[in-house]
Amino acid sequence: MRNPTETFMRPVSRLAVLATAVGATFTVGEARQGAARERDVAVSRPASEVRLLAEEIAQLGAVVNVLDPPNTSTVVPDTEAGPHAKGAKVRDVIIIDSDPQTRAYGSFGIPYTTTRVQDGNQSAAGTTSANRQSTTYPYRTIGKLTFSAGYCSASLIRRSVIVTAAHCIQNFGSGSNLFTNFQFRPGHYGATGATAAQIAPHGTWNWIKLVRPASWASGTDIGSGAARDNDLAVIALGKNGAGQFVGDLVGYLGYGWNNYSFVTSSKTGNLHTAAVSTLGYPALMDSGRIMQRTDGPTYTTTVGGAGQLRQGSNLTGGSSGGPWIVNFRSRSAVLSGGAVAGTASNIAVVGVTSWGSADPNTPKDNYSSQFRQNTRYPNASYGVYGAGNIASLLNTLCSSSAPGGGTLASQGYCN
Numbered sequence: 001m002r003n004p005t006e007t008f009m010r011p012v013s014r015l016a017v018l019a020t021a022v023g024a025t026f027t028v029g030e031a032r033q034g035a036a037r038e039r040d041v042a043v044s045r046p047a048s049e050v051r052l053l054a055e056e057i058a059q060l061g062a063v064v065n066v067l068d069p070p071n072t073s074t075v076v077p078d079t080e081a082g083p084h085a086k087g088a089k090v091r092d093v094i095i096i097d098s099d100p101q102t103r104a105y106g107s108f109g110i111p112y113t114t115t116r117v118q119d120g121n122q123s124a125a126g127t128t129s130a131n132r133q134s135t136t137y138p139y140r141t142i143g144k145l146t147f148s149a150g151y152c153s154a155s156l157i158r159r160s161v162i163v164t165a166a167h168c169i170q171n172f173g174s175g176s177n178l179f180t181n182f183q184f185r186p187g188h189y190g191a192t193g194a195t196a197a198q199i200a201p202h203g204t205w206n207w208i209k210l211v212r213p214a215s216w217a218s219g220t221d222i223g224s225g226a227a228r229d230n231d232l233a234v235i236a237l238g239k240n241g242a243g244q245f246v247g248d249l250v251g252y253l254g255y256g257w258n259n260y261s262f263v264t265s266s267k268t269g270n271l272h273t274a275a276v277s278t279l280g281y282p283a284l285m286d287s288g289r290i291m292q293r294t295d296g297p298t299y300t301t302t303v304g305g306a307g308q309l310r311q312g313s314n315l316t317g318g319s320s321g322g323p324w325i326v327n328f329r330s331r332s333a334v335l336s337g338g339a340v341a342g343t344a345s346n347i348a349v350v351g352v353t354s355w356g357s358a359d360p361n362t363p364k365d366n367y368s369s370q371f372r373q374n375t376r377y378p379n380a381s382y383g384v385y386g387a388g389n390i391a392s393l394l395n396t397l398c399s400s401s402a403p404g405g406g407t408l409a410s411q412g413y414c415n
Contacts, residue, residue, distance in 0.1 A: 038214035042400035062283035062318030063150035065355045070225035077299035078272040084258040110312030112296030131189035140187035140250040148180045153280030153322030159247035159415040164321030166216040173219025182207035190289040205237040211397040224304020226355035231369040256348035257388040261326035280322025288318040307370040324351035
């Protein structure tokens, strides 16, 4: 994982034995392009699931994509945007823009910057206020996702729905054998000596349902090795003891599809690119205890038939499932003198860390499945959630039953 949960090392966890089968069935859906299409299903948290203790969570190691990274020596960035309209969902508004104008410029290096998400030049350890930055918006919408096999990263994209990598839910092709005990800690800061309030500044939130691509579960998803079309999944989180949704406390991000905010121009060498910020908890940086951020140009490309985003990065295992965000910012400035923000300027998650090079020192890059329309998810509209894979997964999740009756959507989880 990394943001990119590359295939750096095989996932090892002392608690991996807790990863038991969750009863899920796969039914054949409608025919698509002449072939039977597997149907995604919402998987509910079993009533018998025993939550991990705090000391057990503290022992968890980083989970990485167990699939081998494919050969990328001949991979080149795209020069065309593709046939589908770009779009994003911000709060309850869908924005479609087929001709974005952004400030995303760069050269194909791939250069990047990286930083610890920490307040100022303070010691990371102890009861300082070093964690303050990770408790502010939008950082606090991102957190550590722990579960029976280890930990990944994730981000909140609906009022009570997080997005992460499918390989953080289960191993590729493992059928109904899912990991268990998913818990999300937004704004997590776990440096040595951190207090309980720093480790879980906005609480610990338990999963109630999830959806991952049926093609990931069956091992039929298009791609080669770790590079797959649909390494993403969505998880609904339950309310806290006070009956609150996590998004009411920390806010949440928008999400985009079909490479929202990417642009091709002479200033980018006619490569399809965007300025992207990637965040997560990589194990090789601060032992995965502190959120990290990388920024730089990101390119669309194809690896083994799978649509991928490619970025320069030194994030490693543990950052898997972390968000790839365009237009990352805390707040927008008040513009004057005729200045305008331009189109496709909304903050949006457009991918999650999936995999990277096996060597963390060279060539220092990471990949994400594109949030987009593809062979498995061809529709331009899935309910009210937009287009492609991310929208379809959300539509399946939010249409499923909620605790106490109704659907997750009708009960406010997916606002």
